[in-house]
Amino acid sequence: xxxxxxxxxxxAEIDLTVERLPGVDFVxxxxxxxxxxxxxxxxxxxxxxxxxxxxxxxxxxxxxxDPLSPxxxxxxxxxxxxxxxxxxxxxxxxxxxxxxxxxxxLPVPRTREALDVVTENVRRAxxxxxxPLALENVAALFGWPDDELTDAQFLAELVERTGVxxxxxxxxxxxxxxxxxxxxxxxxxxxxxxxxxxxHVAGGEEHGGLWHDTHTxxxxxxxxxxxxxxxxxxxxxxxxxxxxxxxxxxxALETELSRIAAAIRRSS
Amino acid sequence: xxxxxxxxxxxVLVGGEVDDGPLFGARRDEGVLMSGHQLDDGGRAAGEARRxxxxxxxxxxxxxxxxxxxxxGFDAGRLRVQARSLVAKRRSVVARSxxxxxxxxxxxxxxxFAAYAAERAEPPSGYRADADDFAEWLRRQGxxxxxxxxxxxxxxxxx
Numbered sequence: 573x574x575x576x577x578x579x580x581x582x583x584a585e586i587d588l589t590v591e592r593l594p595g596v597d598f599v600x601x602x603x604x605x606x607x608x609x610x611x612x613x614x615x616x617x618x619x620x621x622x623x624x625x626x627x628x629x630x631x632x633x634x635x636x637x638d639p640l641s642p643x644x645x646x647x648x649x650x651x652x653x654x655x656x657x658x659x660x661x662x663x664x665x666x667x668x669x670x671x672x673x674x675x676x677x678l679p680v681p682r683t684r685e686a687l688d689v690v691t692e693n694v695r696r697a698x699x700x701x702x703x704p705l706a707l708e709n710v711a712a713l714f715g716w717p718d719d720e721l722t723d724a725q726f727l728a729e730l731v732e733r734t735g736v737x738x739x740x741x742x743x744x745x746x747x748x749x750x751x752x753x754x755x756x757x758x759x760x761x762x763x764x765x766x767x768x769x770x771x772h773v774a775g776g777e778e779h780g781g782l783w784h785d786t787h788t789x790x791x792x793x794x795x796x797x798x799x800x801x802x803x804x805x806x807x808x809x810x811x812x813x814x815x816x817x818x819x820x821x822x823x824a825l826e827t828e829l830s831r832i833a834a835a836i837r838r839s840s
Numbered sequence: 841x842x843x844x845x846x847x848x849x850x851x852v853l854v855g856g857e858v859d860d861g862p863l864f865g866a867r868r869d870e871g872v873l874m875s876g877h878q879l880d881d882g883g884r885a886a887g888e889a890r891r892x893x894x895x896x897x898x899x900x901x902x903x904x905x906x907x908x909x910x911x912x913g914f915d916a917g918r919l920r921v922q923a924r925s926l927v928a929k930r931r932s933v934v935a936r937s938x939x940x941x942x943x944x945x946x947x948x949x950x951x952x953f954a955a956y957a958a959e960r961a962e963p964p965s966g967y968r969a970d971a972d973d974f975a976e977w978l979r980r981q982g983x984x985x986x987x988x989x990x991x992x993x994x995x996x997x998x999x
Contacts, residue, residue: 637894670898672906672963676926681896685889692886713922717898717913809888817932 573623574658575770578829579812582625586815587614589756589790589822595829596623598770598810603627603647606756608654619655626770629652629662634693636666636682640769645700652703659769661706661739662697664727681716682726694734706737706769709759711776711785722754724762731764734810738763741772742798743785743814750783756798765806773799773832774814787816790828796835811836905963925955930970938971944984954980 577597582590590599591614599618606612606627615625629648632640652660665677667817680686685712698705709723721729723745738764745756773796775789791813799811813828902908904923910916931953935942945952956977964970978984 581844582927637890637897666897669894669901672898672901674904674926675963676922676929678897678900678904678922686893688886689890692890713925714915714918778859780921784925817936 575626575810577810578832579770579810580825580829581628581812581814581816582615582618583816583819584612584614586819586825587612588667589819590614591617591824593822593826593829595826595833597810598624598626598803600626600628601651602657602818603629603651603660603825604631606651608650611654615655620718624658625655626657627655627660629660630677631667632662632697633665633667634662634697635664635678635686635690636668637689638668638694640693640696640700642700645697652701657703659704659706659737660701661708661769663708665710677710679712679715680726682719682721682723683716684720684817687721687726687729690730691733694730694736698734698736704737704769706739708739708741708772709744709748711741711744711751713751713782713784715752722759722762723748724754724759728762728764731767736767737769737770738765738767739772740765740802741777742802743772743774743791743795745798746792746795747776747783747785750778750781757801760802760805762800765802768806768809768814769797770810771802771808772812772814779835784791787814788818788821790824791831796831800833800838803836804819808836808839864974924954927954928968930957930964933967934971934974937967938975941971941975941984944978952981952983956982 575598578589579598579600580596582599582601584605590596601615603706606615611619618625625647628823629644632644632648634640648662651657657745663677664680666680667674667677678751681691694705694707707727709727727738731738740760742756745754745759749756773791774785774787775791775795776783776785776787777789778784802808811832813825815825815828815831819825877973896911899911900914900919903910903914903919904926910919928950931950934953935949942949953974956974957995959977960973964973979986
């Protein structure tokens with residue numbers, strides 16, 4: 573089962589909306605929000621229709637130094653089994669350190685030394701999962717003083733060493749272009765897009781010259797342009813819209829999906 | 841717009857983790873930091889790299905949520921923006937999971953929550969605790985009515 577077409581993040585608050593929205597080919601669910609043994613009825617409805625559901629983890633901390641939690645890995649694995657998912661996704665980020673939870677996905681130092689640690693973590697995760705793992709590039713508000721590699725170089729190395737798949741978030745590429753000067757188009761040229769599992773798009777907000785990846789706004793044209801650039805470089809697999817709070821009307825979400833479809837079409 | 845709450849039925853935990861583990865917390869997650877000999881490959885070199893990474897990331901997290909200083913070489917302004925963003929995220933989760941608490945704070949929710957967060961000595965142990973602590977903070981400010989007195993035996997039913 574491969575991911576194709578348009579997707580949207582399934583959220584409990586908009587479960588009926590997601591079920592009713594035309595043109596939704598696949599969805600993603602935050603793994604930490606569901607119990608595999610008691611799936612929400614809405615996800616069971618979607619699965620009965622043959623809609624792929626991807627568990628998306630937010631707390632594994634693949635980019636961290638702590639050994640990966642066996643319980644969290646088991647949970648991801650159980651989600652994948654219960655949902656019949658073709659893959660599982662997580663982030664290249666750390667979420668805890670020194671025994672303290674950060675409560676957010678934080679950027680990893682882009683150094684060769686960190687790469688060795690993250691490589692080990694990815695292999696551990698892959699061993700524990702019954703389906704392939706895809707890693708997402710995250711949005712950053714800050715960088716590390718000794719960053720040696722770009723996001724894309726770091727991920728490309730990781731893919732080379734482990735065969736991990738990519739979840740390319742074009743809004744996060746945009747965010748890091750604005751905030752860290754990392755060119756989104758150069759990232760698209762560097763990333764091994766043959767390993768692309770699927771794509772994220774999302775809206776955000778600008779404050780004080782920085783881009784905040786809020787997932788509570790329409791996708792800006794600048795982000796859709798990066799999506800078009802990506803689709804010009806590879807056959808697009810599924811492209812998924814993330815909206816996490818302050819939900820708009822069903823019609824507004826439908827409009828977002830059609831804007832995304834149009835951006836994909838502009839690539840050919 | 842979908843009916844509020846409709847379909848949010850079995851098996852969904854809003855704003856929380858399945859294993860009730862902490863999203864913030866002073867206690868360590870499962871597992872002690874491993875030493876190099878427990879890694880499959882890379883041996884001592886990777887173990888040392890892991891230890892250093894943990895230290896450096898620990899300093900960043902401490903700066904962001906634990907009142908620690910800005911680590912050497914980092915942009916203090918950017919870390920401040922990140923720290924504020926983390927508070928805003930906690931605030932939105934509290935507002936979603938405890939709308940009555942957010943309503944009590946009214947239009948000043950952002951300012952009040954930021955003040956509450958700044959006053960904390962330690963990060964909360966999770967989003968639920970965060971919401972409870974904020975509610976208690978509001979009560980002390982006189983912005984939330986005191987909790988209704990429950991019968992003496994209700995203590996026996998609490999988790």
